[in-house]
Amino acid sequence: MITKDLYERKELRQLVRDFTRKEIAPHLGQWERDGEVPRELHEKAAAIDLLGIGFEQGDLLDTVALTEEIIQNGGSSGLVAALFTHGIAIPHIWQSGNQDLIERFAKPAIRGEKIGSLAVTEPGAGSDVAAIRTKAVRDGDHYVVSGEKTFITSGCRADFVTTAVRTGGEGYQGISLLVVEDGFTRRRLDKMGWHCSDTAELHFDDVRVPVANLVGEENQGFVQIMRQFQVERITMAVEAYATAQRALDLTVEWVRGRATFGRPLITRQVVRHKLTAMAQKIDLARTYAREVAARIDRGDDCVTEVCFAKNAAVQTCAEVVDEAVQLHGGMGYMRESEVERHYRDARILGIGGGASEVMTELAARRLGFA
Incomplete structure (x- = not known):
């Protein structure tokens, strides 16, 4: 199924195209109203191996092709966020090599049996990961976790949450990753866009988590998070330009048929x-x-280029969806219009995964300007 050429990957693209047109596009409006996608969708995607791409099969470039085809055939960036949340929840587990955690969490997520989410952001610590305050204090064979997380994608439906906690002192050196399964409370959040992707605020009040659920080494969580940020950010860049392409396609169809x-x-x-x-x-x-995705896949150090790619794609998406709504006229402002959904969904892309301002500052530092 997987070929090596980014621009081809014909069988994969056709598979995703057919799946999206049959299983996603006809139902997305209802899922937007429901505020979440059904678990059955995860099972259907897993049945044709889509959830295993980037893990048990395929690579980052296959993920690029997958994301493009879903959005450009009637899906949305919100749908991608909801269905593929395991893409940010299990990479740390997968790369840790811990077979117990892989068998208990990663593989069930790939099979569509469990839904995972990643909890890093806190009310007082968004893009500043080193400032997180949620604590995990060792108590025998358990950690006792206290604190809160916010803006957690799939947090309402999640069966497990890969959670950034402070196990050491202040700063980035005291952060670890723990897989938390239960014992915490959730509050659903309402959003401007990504309506089909449930988002939650999580509260941990002395939640006991087995030490066996530690991902990697203690106090090494910051490095793990930063490493995966590159993949998350380039994926959001793909979501941005794919959304722009879909908005353009819809607009061309509209202006061909609309007479004035x-x-x-x-x-x-x-x-x-x-x-x-x-x-x-x-x-x-x-x-x-x-091109940046291809470099990441080769293992190149391209943090600066990832920042450029995300910011450029996000800006393009913002401008294109705005123009798409304008060219649709009054219909573009209606909820029944698909471009209206993309207009709302596009706004989060410059915030999630690292705000555009953070991307610019990070690039400036890497370039030696600061």
């Missing part, structure tokens, strides 16, 4: 030029992000 003053909108020069500018921005963002 006796002529289709696409016959107007100003409209054609807007479409061309949108296509140009998307192609530039896509080409760069794909």
